[in-house]
Amino acid sequence: MKHTPILVELWRFRGLLRSLVVRDLKVKYQRSLLGLVWTLLNPLLTMVILVTVFTYVLRIQVPHYWAYLLSGFFAWNFIQWTLYQSTTVLRQHASLSRSVYYPPEILILSASLSKLVEFLLEIVIVMIALVAFHHRAIPSSLILFPVIVAIQLIMAIGLMFPLAVFSVLYYDLQHALPIVITSLFYISPVFYPVEMIPEAARPYYYLNPLVGVLELFHVILYEGRWPSLTLLASVSAVALAICACGHAVFKRYKEICVEIA
Amino acid sequence: MRSPDPKTGPAVVCRGVVKQFYLYSHRTTSLREWFIRSALGRPIHIRHAEFSLRDFNLRVDRGETVALIGPNGGGKSTVLRLIAGIYTPTAGTVETSGRIAAVIELGAGFNMELTGAENIELYGSIMGLGRDRLARHFDEIVSFAGIGKFIETPVKYYSSGMMARLAFSVAVNAQPEILLLDEVLAVGDQSFQEKCHERLRAFQAGGGTMVIVSHDLNTVSAFCSRVVWLESGLTRMGGDAGTVVEAYRASADRGGRQAG
Numbered sequence: 141m142k143h144t145p146i147l148v149e150l151w152r153f154r155g156l157l158r159s160l161v162v163r164d165l166k167v168k169y170q171r172s173l174l175g176l177v178w179t180l181l182n183p184l185l186t187m188v189i190l191v192t193v194f195t196y197v198l199r200i201q202v203p204h205y206w207a208y209l210l211s212g213f214f215a216w217n218f219i220q221w222t223l224y225q226s227t228t229v230l231r232q233h234a235s236l237s238r239s240v241y242y243p244p245e246i247l248i249l250s251a252s253l254s255k256l257v258e259f260l261l262e263i264v265i266v267m268i269a270l271v272a273f274h275h276r277a278i279p280s281s282l283i284l285f286p287v288i289v290a291i292q293l294i295m296a297i298g299l300m301f302p303l304a305v306f307s308v309l310y311y312d313l314q315h316a317l318p319i320v321i322t323s324l325f326y327i328s329p330v331f332y333p334v335e336m337i338p339e340a341a342r343p344y345y346y347l348n349p350l351v352g353v354l355e356l357f358h359v360i361l362y363e364g365r366w367p368s369l370t371l372l373a374s375v376s377a378v379a380l381a382i383c384a385c386g387h388a389v390f391k392r393y394k395e396i397c398v399e400i401a
Numbered sequence: 402m403r404s405p406d407p408k409t410g411p412a413v414v415c416r417g418v419v420k421q422f423y424l425y426s427h428r429t430t431s432l433r434e435w436f437i438r439s440a441l442g443r444p445i446h447i448r449h450a451e452f453s454l455r456d457f458n459l460r461v462d463r464g465e466t467v468a469l470i471g472p473n474g475g476g477k478s479t480v481l482r483l484i485a486g487i488y489t490p491t492a493g494t495v496e497t498s499g500r501i502a503a504v505i506e507l508g509a510g511f512n513m514e515l516t517g518a519e520n521i522e523l524y525g526s527i528m529g530l531g532r533d534r535l536a537r538h539f540d541e542i543v544s545f546a547g548i549g550k551f552i553e554t555p556v557k558y559y560s561s562g563m564m565a566r567l568a569f570s571v572a573v574n575a576q577p578e579i580l581l582l583d584e585v586l587a588v589g590d591q592s593f594q595e596k597c598h599e600r601l602r603a604f605q606a607g608g609g610t611m612v613i614v615s616h617d618l619n620t621v622s623a624f625c626s627r628v629v630w631l632e633s634g635l636t637r638m639g640g641d642a643g644t645v646v647e648a649y650r651a652s653a654d655r656g657g658r659q660a661g
Binding site for chain 1: 422430431432433435482485486487488489501503504505506509510512514515519522523525526527528529530531532
């Protein structure tokens with residue numbers, strides 16, 4: 141068990157992963173009348189507010205502003221909720237972890253994948269809206285969509301790893317995370333384009349790993365263009381690096397977390 | 402941790418296993434405190450090592466049933482968790498060969514909002530049952546657990562006995578090679594216990610290996626060839642079931658009289 145590579149180990153437990161994702165979705169939606177509508181309603185309401193404010197009050201000069209917002213907002217929403225989930229997921233499964241063996245990475249994967257299912261349902265609706273009212277055609281760049289979803293998922297998982305173990309070790313994280321997420325919302329291109337950031341500040345702005353991911357969403361969904369190879373390659377590299385480092389941290393602390401969670 | 406030969410050789414081997422936990426009389430869990438404590442040069446955590454298990458050796462052969470007995474806090478559940486691979490030993494090695502199913506905390510892994518049927522599916526995959534195997538054994542699991550018409554009821558409305566029966570039923574139907582049971586033989590009513598015993602005998606007859614933790618010495622004597630008596634993390638005695646159970650009974654009686 142000790143020396144099995146983690147990917148092999150995860151593959152062995154894919155049945156459990158699947159069941160955990162199904163459980164998450166069932167528990168969330170099975171006994172609610174509106175079910176998935178709730179997942180949509182919440183971000184949609186936020187979007188209506190943002191569109192109103194930034195079209196009529198603080199006029200942001202982007203054609204079809206609603207389309208711009210729609211292209212990135214759900215990706216942002218996905219990352220935000222996976223980060224929140226990561227702070228509770230290990231403690232939620234503490235009793236399970238103390239009674240059966242499974243690689244704890246499974247918990248991170250299941251939390252992110254059940255969010256991904258919701259995200260995919262949302263984004264399909266978004267794409268239909270964009271194709272129908274914004275592009276009035278099907279842009280070829282949509283072929284790349286699965287690739288950017290994969291990049292987004294890998295980056296989210298990479299960020300969840302350290303958050304998950306440190307929130308077991310230090311309860312502060314749960315209090316700090318809302319502040320961090322609010323700040324991230326403002327320093328990421330969710331409701332404004334990167335071009336509005338002053339030229340001089342851009343290099344620092346790009347230190348936020350979410351900037352590149354959101355830019356990819358905007359290029360592919362909103363602009364309907366193919367992204368430059370540089371952008372695609374660099375964001376993928378950053379996502380993989382975050383995932384590898386995040387997992388190294390997780391691995392270092394996961395055993396103690398199983399014992400004390 | 403897997404030994405190379407799964408067919409012959411022992412099912413479980415623990416060699417010189419030590420498991421140490423830290424007992425915190427003060428554990429810093431907030432950054433504010435961490436800053437204050439490091440600024441003042443105070444230790445971040447105040448803790449001392451507590452041995453849950455010291456120099457533990459156990460060899461369980463294929464098809465054998467071994468019981469762990471002893472007072473609470475003796476390290477019995479820790480042994481099961483080490484065998485299951487949930488805990489990593491602080492020192493020593495634990496080797497197992499064969500598929501393991503463990504029922505250590507009853508109902509862990511059940512989701513209270515889901516129905517019995519949904520939980521069978523969930524708990525089945527926790528126990529390592531494939532989807533097709535689960536489908537084949539589903540009716541058997543339900544009838545063995547005696548859940549009947551409550552199968553479509555959320556588990557939160559189950560009695561603790563029903564939940565225990567369901568958990569046990571899934572675990573034995575997972576057809577493990579090694580079954581780890583912690584105090585689960587004591588659950589359920591008389592008739593269910595008889596069914597359990599019957600089932601465990603069939604498991605033994607089929608060459609299954611079991612390690613059980615139990616306070617019920619009658620069950621222990623009935624099922625096990627060998628017993629290990631653990632106390633404060635140390636092996637007080639190990640060997641033939643009759644001898645160890647008798648010695649343990651005698652010691653418990655003495656303890657009882659002294660306390661009284």
